[in-house]
Amino acid sequence: MIHVRHDGVALVDRQAAFAYVADHHTVPEWMFGVTRFEPVGDRVRGVGARFDASMRIGPATFDSRLEIVEWEDNHRIVLSSISGFRTLSSWQFDDLGDGRMRLAVDFGYRLPGGAAGRAAGLLIEPLVGTIVRRTEHALREQVSRIS
Numbered sequence: 001m002i003h004v005r006h007d008g009v010a011l012v013d014r015q016a017a018f019a020y021v022a023d024h025h026t027v028p029e030w031m032f033g034v035t036r037f038e039p040v041g042d043r044v045r046g047v048g049a050r051f052d053a054s055m056r057i058g059p060a061t062f063d064s065r066l067e068i069v070e071w072e073d074n075h076r077i078v079l080s081s082i083s084g085f086r087t088l089s090s091w092q093f094d095d096l097g098d099g100r101m102r103l104a105v106d107f108g109y110r111l112p113g114g115a116a117g118r119a120a121g122l123l124i125e126p127l128v129g130t131i132v133r134r135t136e137h138a139l140r141e142q143v144s145r146i147s
Helices: 014-022 024-030 114-146
Strands: 002-011 034-040 050-057 060-072 076-084 086-097 100-110
Touching: 014 024, 014 076, 014 086, 014 100, 024 034, 024 114, 060 086
Parallel strands: none
Antiparallel strands: 002 100, 034 050, 050 060, 060 076, 076 086, 086 100
């Protein structure tokens, strides 16, 4: 699995930032390329919650069913794909004091093998770092508005 990591510091309340990220309705507002993020079933928070997601990268759209596999209130959320485009992403919120918070993002993905995987790699690999940085930046901007 290929991983892209990025972190940033914002003058924002960690609990407010976590609440914003944990609300599935807000995901398309801050996650670059996400066009759909819908719950599957009644559970929308915590370990076991599942979501159908679509991410547009260039001319391609990638669909996944994601499951929250780790959840620590006000600190960490980890999502793993259980079907579709293979991803593993973590969002960690650390209180730095003085009203500052660090958001660390780790986005991992696995491309399919064969010609399809090579073609997808040509589209995805150059963009993933930019996508993660833009997502983290957009998220800091959005949560700065709410606290």
